[in-house]
Amino acid sequence: MKEKTKRTIAFYSMISPWFxxxxxxxxxxxxYGLYLSFTNYYGFNIKHLKWMGLQNYHKAFTDSDAMYSLGRTLYVTAFNVPLSVAIGLGLALLLNRQVRGVSVYRTIFYLPSIVPALASVIMWKVIFSSNNGILNGILSTVGLPEVNWLGYDYATTSLLIMLLWGAGGGVLINLAGLKGIPRDLYEAASIDGATPIKRTIYLTLPLMTPVIFFNVIMGIIGSLQIYMQPILLNGTELLARPIQPNYLYFVHAFQQIFAFQRFAYGMALLWILFLAILALSVVVFTTSKYWVHYETDQE
Amino acid sequence: MNTQSQTQKGSVPLYAALILFSAVFLFPMYLAVVNAFSAWNTTPGLLPAGFHPENFKYAVTMIDFWKFGRNSLILLVITLGTSTFTSGLVGYAFARIAAPGRNALFMIILSTMMLPGIITQIPQYILFHKYGLLDTFWPWVFWGIGGNAFYIFLYRQFFASVPKELEEAARIDGCSILRTYWSIFLPMSLPVVATVAILNFQGSWGDFIGPFMFLKQDHYPLATALSTISYTQNGSKLVLQSVTTAAALLILLPVLIIYFLGQRFIVEGIVTTGVKG
Incomplete structure (x- = not known):
C-alpha cells in the first residue's frame, strides 16, 4: 500500500468515533429538526405532518413575543459582553504586574465561573429575594431603602450582576495572551519613556486585540443563548415563565417547545438564531489566520 | 498605579484593588455559606443567624439525595470514560495526519462548536422517543463516544504545536501511527488530558437540562433534581432557603475540590493550547 493511502485510512479510522x-x-x-420547522408538528401528529413552507419562519417575525424577547436578548448582550470582556481583561492586567500571590487572586477571580449554573442561581436568588433576601437585609441594616431586585424594574440588572459574577473566567485566557507579549517590547517602550498607562494603551491593548476579538465573539454567541438563568432566577421550575424583562429569545423558544408543545414553531425560532450565530462564526474563522498563532507550520 | 518599570513589585494601590475585587467575587459565596448555616425563616444577613449545620443533614434527607447523587456519578463515569479519550484520538488525527478532506472536516467540527446544543437535542428527543432510548443512559454513551468538539479542538491545538522531528524519529524507529500516538503523544499531553477531564467533569456534573429532557425523575442527577424539586416544610409551600443553599453548596463542593486538585493543569493546558477553558 502506498504511504498516502495508509495515512488516509489511519486518519479516517481514528476520527471514525466522532464521525x-x-x-x-x-x-x-x-x-430532521430543520425539516420539522417547516411542518405543523405539535407533539402528537408525527405520522400526519403537514408541510407548512416558510409559515413558521414568517410567524417568528410577526410574533410580538418573539420580537420583544429578541430585543431583551440584545439588551442583555449589549451589557453582558463588553462588561465581561472588560472585567476579564482588566483583572488580567492587574495580575500581570508581577503580583505576589498571583495564583491566589487568579483562583478567586476564576472560581465563580466554575460554579454550576444551578448552584449559582440558588445562591443569587437568596441574595436578591425580596422576601428574606440577604441584599435587602444588608440595605435595611445600613439604613438604605430596600429594592425589589427580582421585580420588573431590577430583574434584568440582577440577571446581569449574576452573569458578570462569572466574568473572571476570562482571566486565564487573557493572562495567557499577556504572557505571550515579548518582554523586550516593554523594555524598549520604557527606555523611550512611556508610562505604564501609555504602555497599556499603545502596546498591550493593540497586541491583545486577537484575544479581545475572540472573547467578544464567543461572548456574543453565548449571550444570545441564555435561557436557564432567567427561568430559574424568578421561577421555581424549569417550565416557569420568567418575569417579563427577562423573557429572552431562547426562553421563548424553550417555552414554545416544552410548555406549549409547539415543536415546529420552536425549531424555526432556534434555526433563525442559529443562522445568525453561524454567520458570526464564519466571520471568526475566516479571520482566524490573523489571530491564531501556531508554533510550527501546519502540514 | 505606579510609574516605575513593569518588573517592579506591585504597589499599595494595586494590592488594594486586587483585595477589593477578591472580596467582591468571594462575597456571594460567603453569603451562601452564612445562609446555609442560618436558622430557618430568619432574614439572612452578613452574619449567620445561629449555627445550624443540621441544614446540611436536611439537605440530604429531605429529598432522595443519594439516589440522585448516584445518577450523577453514573453520567459522570460514562462521560469521562469515553469523551476524554475519543476526543484525544480525533484531535491527534486532525493535528498530525494529512489526509484528503481533513480541513473541511475540521471546519465542520469547529462549526458544531457554535451550534446551540438545543437545536439537535430537541429532534434527538423525538428520535430517542421513537427508538425507546428515553429514560435510559444510552444517549450519554453515544454522545461520549462521539467526543466533544471543543475537547477535540483543545487536543488538536496541543498536538499541532509538537515539533515534527519527534514523529519522524518515531517513524524511523518503525512505530505505527497508532503506536506513535499511544506511546509518544498521549503521555506528553497530560496537561490537556487533565484539562479536558476537569472540563468534562464540570460540564457533566452541572448539566441539568440534558437529563431534564431525556430522563425521568427517578434517573435525574443531582443538578436536575435540585432544579425541579424544592425543599419545603411539611405541608407548606414555603421554600426553605437555608436548606436549599446547603444543597447548592454540596453540589458545588466536588467541583471546587476537583478544580483545586487540577488547577495547575488547567492553567498549563490553557497556556499550551492558547484558548479559553
Missing amino acids: VVFIIFGLYPML
Whole structure:
C-alpha cells in the first residue's frame, strides 16, 4: 500500500468515533429538526405532518413575543459582553504586574465561573429575594431603602450582576495572551519613556486585540443563548415563565417547545438564531489566520 | 498605579484593588455559606443567624439525595470514560495526519462548536422517543463516544504545536501511527488530558437540562433534581432557603475540590493550547 493511502485510512479510522456519532446524533437530528420547522408538528401528529413552507419562519417575525424577547436578548448582550470582556481583561492586567500571590487572586477571580449554573442561581436568588433576601437585609441594616431586585424594574440588572459574577473566567485566557507579549517590547517602550498607562494603551491593548476579538465573539454567541438563568432566577421550575424583562429569545423558544408543545414553531425560532450565530462564526474563522498563532507550520 | 518599570513589585494601590475585587467575587459565596448555616425563616444577613449545620443533614434527607447523587456519578463515569479519550484520538488525527478532506472536516467540527446544543437535542428527543432510548443512559454513551468538539479542538491545538522531528524519529524507529500516538503523544499531553477531564467533569456534573429532557425523575442527577424539586416544610409551600443553599453548596463542593486538585493543569493546558477553558 502506498504511504498516502495508509495515512488516509489511519486518519479516517481514528476520527471514525466522532464521525459516526456526528452523522447519527448530530447531522441527522439537525436536518430532521430543520425539516420539522417547516411542518405543523405539535407533539402528537408525527405520522400526519403537514408541510407548512416558510409559515413558521414568517410567524417568528410577526410574533410580538418573539420580537420583544429578541430585543431583551440584545439588551442583555449589549451589557453582558463588553462588561465581561472588560472585567476579564482588566483583572488580567492587574495580575500581570508581577503580583505576589498571583495564583491566589487568579483562583478567586476564576472560581465563580466554575460554579454550576444551578448552584449559582440558588445562591443569587437568596441574595436578591425580596422576601428574606440577604441584599435587602444588608440595605435595611445600613439604613438604605430596600429594592425589589427580582421585580420588573431590577430583574434584568440582577440577571446581569449574576452573569458578570462569572466574568473572571476570562482571566486565564487573557493572562495567557499577556504572557505571550515579548518582554523586550516593554523594555524598549520604557527606555523611550512611556508610562505604564501609555504602555497599556499603545502596546498591550493593540497586541491583545486577537484575544479581545475572540472573547467578544464567543461572548456574543453565548449571550444570545441564555435561557436557564432567567427561568430559574424568578421561577421555581424549569417550565416557569420568567418575569417579563427577562423573557429572552431562547426562553421563548424553550417555552414554545416544552410548555406549549409547539415543536415546529420552536425549531424555526432556534434555526433563525442559529443562522445568525453561524454567520458570526464564519466571520471568526475566516479571520482566524490573523489571530491564531501556531508554533510550527501546519502540514 | 505606579510609574516605575513593569518588573517592579506591585504597589499599595494595586494590592488594594486586587483585595477589593477578591472580596467582591468571594462575597456571594460567603453569603451562601452564612445562609446555609442560618436558622430557618430568619432574614439572612452578613452574619449567620445561629449555627445550624443540621441544614446540611436536611439537605440530604429531605429529598432522595443519594439516589440522585448516584445518577450523577453514573453520567459522570460514562462521560469521562469515553469523551476524554475519543476526543484525544480525533484531535491527534486532525493535528498530525494529512489526509484528503481533513480541513473541511475540521471546519465542520469547529462549526458544531457554535451550534446551540438545543437545536439537535430537541429532534434527538423525538428520535430517542421513537427508538425507546428515553429514560435510559444510552444517549450519554453515544454522545461520549462521539467526543466533544471543543475537547477535540483543545487536543488538536496541543498536538499541532509538537515539533515534527519527534514523529519522524518515531517513524524511523518503525512505530505505527497508532503506536506513535499511544506511546509518544498521549503521555506528553497530560496537561490537556487533565484539562479536558476537569472540563468534562464540570460540564457533566452541572448539566441539568440534558437529563431534564431525556430522563425521568427517578434517573435525574443531582443538578436536575435540585432544579425541579424544592425543599419545603411539611405541608407548606414555603421554600426553605437555608436548606436549599446547603444543597447548592454540596453540589458545588466536588467541583471546587476537583478544580483545586487540577488547577495547575488547567492553567498549563490553557497556556499550551492558547484558548479559553
